[in-house]
Amino acid sequence: xxxLSVELEQAFQSAALRPTAQRYAVLEFLAGHPVHATAEEIFxxxxxxxxxxxxxxxxxxxxxxxxxxxxxxxxxxxxAARFDANLHPHHHFLCENCGAVEDIPWFDLxxxxxxxxxxxxVVRRYEILFRGHCDRCRRPDGxxxxxxxxxxxxxxI
Amino acid sequence: xxxLSVELEQAFQSAALRPTAQRYAVLEFLAGHPVHATAEEIFxxxxxxxxxxxxxxxxxxxxxxxxxxxxxxxxxxxxAARFDANLHPHHHFLCENCGAVEDIPWFDLxxxxxxxxxxxxVVRRYEILFRGHCDRCRRPDGxxxxxxxxxxxxxxI
DNA sequence: CGCTTAAGTTAGACACAGTCTATATTTAGA
DNA sequence: TCTAAATATAGACTGTGTCTAACTTAAGCG
Numbered sequence: 597x598x599x600l601s602v603e604l605e606q607a608f609q610s611a612a613l614r615p616t617a618q619r620y621a622v623l624e625f626l627a628g629h630p631v632h633a634t635a636e637e638i639f640x641x642x643x644x645x646x647x648x649x650x651x652x653x654x655x656x657x658x659x660x661x662x663x664x665x666x667x668x669x670x671x672x673x674x675x676a677a678r679f680d681a682n683l684h685p686h687h688h689f690l691c692e693n694c695g696a697v698e699d700i701p702w703f704d705l706x707x708x709x710x711x712x713x714x715x716x717x718v719v720r721r722y723e724i725l726f727r728g729h730c731d732r733c734r735r736p737d738g739x740x741x742x743x744x745x746x747x748x749x750x751x752x753i
Numbered sequence: 754x755x756x757l758s759v760e761l762e763q764a765f766q767s768a769a770l771r772p773t774a775q776r777y778a779v780l781e782f783l784a785g786h787p788v789h790a791t792a793e794e795i796f797x798x799x800x801x802x803x804x805x806x807x808x809x810x811x812x813x814x815x816x817x818x819x820x821x822x823x824x825x826x827x828x829x830x831x832x833a834a835r836f837d838a839n840l841h842p843h844h845h846f847l848c849e850n851c852g853a854v855e856d857i858p859w860f861d862l863x864x865x866x867x868x869x870x871x872x873x874x875v876v877r878r879y880e881i882l883f884r885g886h887c888d889r890c891r892r893p894d895g896x897x898x899x900x901x902x903x904x905x906x907x908x909x910i
Numbered sequence: 911c912g913c914t915t916a917a918g919t920t921a922g923a924c925a926c927a928g929t930c931t932a933t934a935t936t937t938a939g940a
Numbered sequence: 941t942c943t944a945a946a947t948a949t950a951g952a953c954t955g956t957g958t959c960t961a962a963c964t965t966a967a968g969c970g
Contacts, residue, residue: 651921651958716891719846771936
């Protein structure tokens with residue numbers, strides 16, 4: 597049995613989720629594809645090989661896996677929800693020009709920051725979404741011009 | 754002419770957007786309702802009073818207003834997109850128990866933080882999404898117990 | 911083992927959010 | 941006033957996600 601299988605089964609165990617073939621296939625796909633897959637892509641990927649899963653099952657499993665913290669639903673504005681295996685926490689960057697969603701390595705918010713703004717709330721997790729222009733869109737023609745869409749280039753951080 | 758009208762017209766002016774009746778109605782509604790309205794709610798609100806607007810127009814205007822920075826599309830995971838008038842920037846808090854979305858007063862990320870993680874990207878804006886339990890859900894029965902869903906209470910920030 | 915029961919799976923109908931198209935109207939500016 | 945470009949419109953259409961009711965499987969127990 598491969599390392600991955602062991603790892604996944606342990607993850608199920610500790611999350612108290614039954615390791616069904618369909619659920620396993622969903623998690624395995626996400627663990628092996630470090631991209632931000634849509635539910636639809638996952639649905640097709642799973643149904644290409646064996647344990648088949650209906651659309652409802654894929655959604656059910658994504659939800660139960662997300663609840664258990666094994667998978668994360670991406671925060672974004674696109675129409676189709678995207679998911680990734682929640683192995684390493686990270687922030688996200690959304691390119692306003694080409695729409696790409698990129699991972700930003702995790703860094704902590706200094707704990708003093710935001711304390712008072714949050715009041716009595718209990719914060720379990722957080723994530724920062726940056727927007728701007730990715731590496732490829734930074735200078736549209738390789739030229740020295742400014743970024744296209746609305747003209748005002750300038751880092752805010 | 755009211756203060757608000759003047760303010761809105763100036764906003765259009767500076768954004769180089771034509772102040773059409775429909776566009777005005779959309780922005781006026783958002784400015785007057787500091788909640789996170791869905792496109793559908795805005796559509797209905799606008800069509801209750803005069804300048805009527807078709808569904809497509811509401812969506813078009815929300816997009817053009819968002820592009821101009823007068824309106825902001827909320828980052829979240831629900832199915833229907835939500836918008837607010839972008840008067841004061843703020844972060845968001847999502848209650849994992851009751852689903853409420855709350856505004857968190859704006860605070861800047863210290864500029865040193867994240868610099869290296871972002872590489873060459875040009876960051877225009879950013880927003881932090883916190884998740885956890887809101888004030889009301891913090892102690893389910895008013896009792897001293899822990900938060901329900903998965904048991905492990907504890908602030909991370 | 912062989913039951914029992916609760917959790918999970920299924921196909922496909924359904925509901926809803928958002929987009930598109932082709933045409934008509936309005937605005938800004940000359 | 942006239943023209944070109946921007947914007948508005950109705951409603952059909954697409955894609956994403958949910959629901960239902962019947963069926964299957966996993967886990968615990970005697």
